[in-house]
Amino acid sequence: MPEPTTTTADPPRIDPTRAAPEGKAAVIRATGLTKTYPGGVTAVDGIDMEVREGEIYGFLGPNGAGKSTTIGMLTTRVLPTSGHAEVGGVDVVGNPARAKQVIGVVPQSNTLDRAMTVAENLEFHGRYFGMRAKPARILAAEMLEQVRLTDRASMPVMALSGGMAQRLMVARAIMHRPRVLFLDEPTAGLDPQSRLALWDILREFHVGGQTILLTTHYMEEADQLCDRVAIIDHGRFLALDTPEGLKASTGVDTLVKVTAEGGDLARLADLLREGIEGTDDAKVGDGTVTLAVQKAKGLLPRIIDLAEGEGYSVTDLSSSEPTLETVFIDLTGRELRE
Amino acid sequence: MTTTDTPTPGTAVNAPTARTELDAPAVAYRKAFLALLARDLHVLLKNLPLFVLRTIMQPLLLMFVFTYVFPKIGQGVGGKGAGGEELFTAVLVAGVIGLAIVFQGIQAVALPLVQEFGYSKEIEDRVLAPLPTRLVGVQKIVTGMLQGLVAAALVFPIAAVVPATDVHLHIRWLVLLTMAPLAGWVAASLGLVLGTKVAPQSVSYLFALVVLPLTFLGSVYYPWTTLSPIRWLKLAVLVNPLVYMTEGFRAALVQGVDHMALGWIYGALVLFAVVLTWIGVSGFEKRVVT
Numbered sequence: 001m002p003e004p005t006t007t008t009a010d011p012p013r014i015d016p017t018r019a020a021p022e023g024k025a026a027v028i029r030a031t032g033l034t035k036t037y038p039g040g041v042t043a044v045d046g047i048d049m050e051v052r053e054g055e056i057y058g059f060l061g062p063n064g065a066g067k068s069t070t071i072g073m074l075t076t077r078v079l080p081t082s083g084h085a086e087v088g089g090v091d092v093v094g095n096p097a098r099a100k101q102v103i104g105v106v107p108q109s110n111t112l113d114r115a116m117t118v119a120e121n122l123e124f125h126g127r128y129f130g131m132r133a134k135p136a137r138i139l140a141a142e143m144l145e146q147v148r149l150t151d152r153a154s155m156p157v158m159a160l161s162g163g164m165a166q167r168l169m170v171a172r173a174i175m176h177r178p179r180v181l182f183l184d185e186p187t188a189g190l191d192p193q194s195r196l197a198l199w200d201i202l203r204e205f206h207v208g209g210q211t212i213l214l215t216t217h218y219m220e221e222a223d224q225l226c227d228r229v230a231i232i233d234h235g236r237f238l239a240l241d242t243p244e245g246l247k248a249s250t251g252v253d254t255l256v257k258v259t260a261e262g263g264d265l266a267r268l269a270d271l272l273r274e275g276i277e278g279t280d281d282a283k284v285g286d287g288t289v290t291l292a293v294q295k296a297k298g299l300l301p302r303i304i305d306l307a308e309g310e311g312y313s314v315t316d317l318s319s320s321e322p323t324l325e326t327v328f329i330d331l332t333g334r335e336l337r338e
Numbered sequence: 339m340t341t342t343d344t345p346t347p348g349t350a351v352n353a354p355t356a357r358t359e360l361d362a363p364a365v366a367y368r369k370a371f372l373a374l375l376a377r378d379l380h381v382l383l384k385n386l387p388l389f390v391l392r393t394i395m396q397p398l399l400l401m402f403v404f405t406y407v408f409p410k411i412g413q414g415v416g417g418k419g420a421g422g423e424e425l426f427t428a429v430l431v432a433g434v435i436g437l438a439i440v441f442q443g444i445q446a447v448a449l450p451l452v453q454e455f456g457y458s459k460e461i462e463d464r465v466l467a468p469l470p471t472r473l474v475g476v477q478k479i480v481t482g483m484l485q486g487l488v489a490a491a492l493v494f495p496i497a498a499v500v501p502a503t504d505v506h507l508h509i510r511w512l513v514l515l516t517m518a519p520l521a522g523w524v525a526a527s528l529g530l531v532l533g534t535k536v537a538p539q540s541v542s543y544l545f546a547l548v549v550l551p552l553t554f555l556g557s558v559y560y561p562w563t564t565l566s567p568i569r570w571l572k573l574a575v576l577v578n579p580l581v582y583m584t585e586g587f588r589a590a591l592v593q594g595v596d597h598m599a600l601g602w603i604y605g606a607l608v609l610f611a612v613v614l615t616w617i618g619v620s621g622f623e624k625r626v627v628t
Contacts (some may be wrong), residue, residue: 076628096471097366129369129370
C-alpha cells in the first residue's frame, strides 16, 4: 500500500489589516494576487495585503518564497495570473505606465546606467520623471548629499563599491518622490557596515513619512527596520504582525541552547522536556539541545543539575530571546536559510 | 573602508514627501520618451570620437580598397570602357550608405540591448520610466534611426575624398531625404528584433548567420538589377531588406544604372519597417514583463 500523500492544510486566511497603523490610508492594496509561471510553478498563491501610508512593511521568507515575484507584480514587471493590486490608487495591471509614476524601485541587481557618471544617473532619472534638466541636476546633487555620495559625483558608476551602488539606487528610486519605495533584498551581499548605513538611510526616509515595502531573508533586517512583517513561504502569507507581535506569538520567552556530551541527546531532550518546568519544546540538532521555555527563572542551574545528575557533561549553555527565525521555524518547521 | 561609506546617523534629511499631483499620462509619456532620447544622445556625444571611428571605419576601408587601391593597381572593377570605374564608385557609394545604416541598427540598437538584457540588467531600470513599456522599445528604434542618419551622412565626405576616380552623384533630393529615414527605421527595427531575441552568448552567431549574409548579399557592391544571370539569387535576396535600401540609394544618387522600381522599393521598405517594428516592440515587451 502506498503511503497516503500528506497535503499541507491551507493556512488560515490572514487579515491584511492586522496590526496596521490606525487612521492611515492604504497605499498598497492587493487581493488574491497569484502568479503561476508557464510550466506550472505557482510562485505567489493568493496573497491579500494592505500597506498603509508611512509604514515600513517587510516580506520575510527564504529564497524562492515568492517575495520578489510579489514585488514584481506590484511594480508592473510581472503580470499576475489572477488577483488585483493597486498602488497609490492606481491599478498596476490595468494602468502600468501610470503606476510607474507613483513607485520607486530598488531591484536586487545593480541596474545603474553604466554609460553615465554617478550624478548623471540621478539627473537623467529625474528627467525621465518629467523634470527639466537644470532642476534635475540640482536635485541630483541634493540626493547625493543625502546618501553621502557627493564626493563620488563625477565617477563612473562602475567604480562604486556594492554599498555605494546600492545607496545610489536608493537615491534614484526616491528622487521622483514615489508613494511607495520598493526594495528587493536591499542588503543582500552587502558588508555589515554598508548594511547599517543603508538601514540608517531608510530610517530617515521613514521618519520623513515615506512608505516602504522591502523583502528580506535576514531576520534582523525585518526585526529592526519594519513596522509590520509578513512571513511568507511557498507564495503564501503564514503570519502578519509587528515584529514584537510575531515573537510574542510563539508563547515562549527564552530559548536555551544546551551543548552536552556523555550520552544520547534525544534522551536528554526528553529528560529536559519532562523535568524543566515551563518547557514548551526541546529539539536536538548539531550536538545541542534547544529548549523553548516560558517564565524561565533560575533556569540554567536547574538544567545543569538535571543533565549532570543523569551523567551528561554540559560544556556550554546559552540563553536568548526568541527571534523572527524562531517564529519562522515554528510556522514551517524549517530554518530561514535552508 | 572609507569614511564616506559610513553615513552619520541622525543627519537631517529632507523628508521625501510623495507627490500627489502627477503629470497627465500623455504629458508624462512624452517627457519620459524625450528624456530617454536625450540620455542616448548624451551618451553618444560623450563617446563621440569612438562613435565616429566605429561608424566610418567600414565605409572608409571599403571605399579605400575598391575605389582607390583597385584603380591604382590596375585591378579594375565596374566593367570595361570609359567611365566604368567612375560608375562603379557611384554604385558603391549608394551601397555603402545602405550598409552604414544597417550597421547602426546592429551597433546602436541590437548590441546594447543584448547587453542590457543580459549581464548588465540596465534595461530593468529604463523600463521603470513612466511610459508604456512598448514606447521604450519605440524609443530604441528612434535612437537607432537617428544614428543611422548620421552614419549615412558621414559616407559623403569619405566618398568625396577617398576614391582615385571622380565621383559623379546625381542627387534626387526627394528620394534621398525620404529613403534615408525609411532605411534608418528598417535598420533600427531590425536591430530591436535581433536585440530582443539574441542571448549574450550567441552574439557571435548573430554576426555569422545574420550580419554577414545580410551585408554580402545586400547588393552593396553591384546593382540588384545586374543579377539577372543568376536568377535564383536575384529572387532569393529579395528577403533581404538591405537590397531595397541600396537600390533606393542608387535611385537617389546614381545616374546611368538601372534600379528596382521605386514603388517596389518604398513598398517593401515600409512593409519591413512596420512588420519589424511590430515584432521588435512586442518582443521587447515580452522580454520585460513576465
